[in-house]
Amino acid sequence: MNALVEDLRTSPAHGGAIPRPVAQARLALLGTGTVGSAVLARLAAWQDSGFAPGLQLAHVANSRRAVDGEAGLAPGLARARLDGSDQASRLDDVPAALRGAGKSIVVDATASAEVAARHAAWLEQGIHVVTACKLARGTSLAGWQAVEVAKSRGGSQYGDAATVGAGLPLLRSIRDLRAGGDRIHAVAGVLSGSLAWLFNHYDGLRPFSGFVRNARDAGYTEPDPREDLSGEDVRRKLLILARAAGVALEQEAVEVTSLVPPDMAALGRGEVDAALPRLDPLLRQRYAQAYKNGEVLRFVARLEQGRARVGLESLPADHALAGGAGTDNRVAIWSDRYRDQPLVIQGPGAGAEVTAAGLLDDVLRIAAS
Numbered sequence: 573m574n575a576l577v578e579d580l581r582t583s584p585a586h587g588g589a590i591p592r593p594v595a596q597a598r599l600a601l602l603g604t605g606t607v608g609s610a611v612l613a614r615l616a617a618w619q620d621s622g623f624a625p626g627l628q629l630a631h632v633a634n635s636r637r638a639v640d641g642e643a644g645l646a647p648g649l650a651r652a653r654l655d656g657s658d659q660a661s662r663l664d665d666v667p668a669a670l671r672g673a674g675k676s677i678v679v680d681a682t683a684s685a686e687v688a689a690r691h692a693a694w695l696e697q698g699i700h701v702v703t704a705c706k707l708a709r710g711t712s713l714a715g716w717q718a719v720e721v722a723k724s725r726g727g728s729q730y731g732d733a734a735t736v737g738a739g740l741p742l743l744r745s746i747r748d749l750r751a752g753g754d755r756i757h758a759v760a761g762v763l764s765g766s767l768a769w770l771f772n773h774y775d776g777l778r779p780f781s782g783f784v785r786n787a788r789d790a791g792y793t794e795p796d797p798r799e800d801l802s803g804e805d806v807r808r809k810l811l812i813l814a815r816a817a818g819v820a821l822e823q824e825a826v827e828v829t830s831l832v833p834p835d836m837a838a839l840g841r842g843e844v845d846a847a848l849p850r851l852d853p854l855l856r857q858r859y860a861q862a863y864k865n866g867e868v869l870r871f872v873a874r875l876e877q878g879r880a881r882v883g884l885e886s887l888p889a890d891h892a893l894a895g896g897a898g899t900d901n902r903v904a905i906w907s908d909r910y911r912d913q914p915l916v917i918q919g920p921g922a923g924a925e926v927t928a929a930g931l932l933d934d935v936l937r938i939a940a941s
């Protein structure tokens with residue numbers, strides 16, 4: 573914490589988390605990796621403190637196994653129960669596991685296209701979906717529209733705060749501006765937490781590939797870091813933001829400049845780690861050029877004048893998009909009311925804990941609605 577800012581946790585006025593009465597809701601958590609484990613940890617902490625007592629964990633699954641708990645699984649024990657379970661993970665079983673009193677909510681903490689393909693069907697059945705996975709809304713326009721149609725048919729809600737900015741109030745701000753009558757003119761910024769971290773740390777001296785391994789091990793990258801390095805993950809985030817802003821973009825409309833050499837893009841997942849040093853020559857050269865110009869490298873997404881593009885840019889160090897530290901996303905939004913000076917939103921844009929918090933904020937919002 574910044575020493576100039578008083579730490580409110582130690583202030584006498586700080587009262588801790590207020591127990592929150594939540595109407596009963598049954599949750600199915602899909603994915604117990606980096607993000608899913610943090611969801612379980614947050615639910616376990618809530619259970620200990622008595623916060624949000626109405627939430628009941630009815631089903632937990634990873635790609636191989638599943639475990640059900642009709643009366644609710646203890647979040648702190650769910651991983652151990654899952655590891656010892658002989659129940660196979662089957663997406664067809666999810667609706668039945670959620671049957672019971674209160675709202676039914678699927679929490680998608682996977683990176684699975686197969687799970688994303690179920691979102692619309694669940695919504696249509698009245699099951700709410702909260703997701704960190706961008707594949708349902710950030711790929712084809714038809715996929716995005718299918719979610720919209722299914723929500724209105726099923727009277728269900730879709731919590732997507734964690735899909736962009738790991739829960740930062742980005743989508744919410746764009747939707748609030750539009751709900752207040754504003755048109756969104758442009759959006760530009762750093763949308764990748766892992767790439768932000770990489771370009772905040774890379775010094776042109778040590779190999780870029782080593783930093784990629786560190787970002788992966790810290791849980792900032794996608795399960796396959798090429799998703800980040802190729803710009804594909806940022807493309808999905810920009811598409812989600814653009815569509816929320818009222819711009820119905822097809823995924824091919826985003827110009828993406830990848831950092832991944834073609835020979836590395838073609839490799840199998842298991843071969844990626846050994847091939848990471850293939851990134852080093854291009855990044856060393858881009859860094860040296862930027863350094864010579866007194867600039868910094870940032871991986872930027874832009875939606876301006878109907879044109880959408882994503883790629884590495886060399887920016888003056890005092891440029892509005894160059895600020896921030898760590899995994900910070902930094903996004904500028906221009907609208908009718910923010911015509912000259914944009915609204916700028918900055919904060920950590922990757923990491924298990926912030927993402928889990930973003931997912932559970934959406935769960936609480938839906939449970940309370």
Ligand SMILES: NC(=O)C1=CN([C@@H]2O[C@H](COP(=O)(O)OP(=O)(O)OC[C@H]3O[C@@H](n4cnc5c(N)ncnc54)[C@H](O)[C@@H]3O)[C@@H](O)[C@H]2O)C=CC1
Nearest residue numbers: 603604605606607634635681682683684704705795922923
């Ligand atoms: N790591 C981060 O900082 C952030 C991640 N996200 C998103 O969160 C999602 C999860 O990311 P990680 O936790 O890093 O991935 P991970 O690879 O650590 O975990 C993925 C989990 O999904 C499970 N899974 C795969 N297919 C499944 C299926 N059919 N049914 C049930 N479970 C299945 C896997 O077994 C694993 O437990 C991704 O979509 C990612 O884009 C979003 C914001 C930030």
Ligand SMILES: N[C@@H](CC=O)C(=O)O
Nearest residue numbers: 764765766792793794
């Ligand atoms: N891999 C992503 C994680 C969040 O979506 C990123 O680096 O931003």
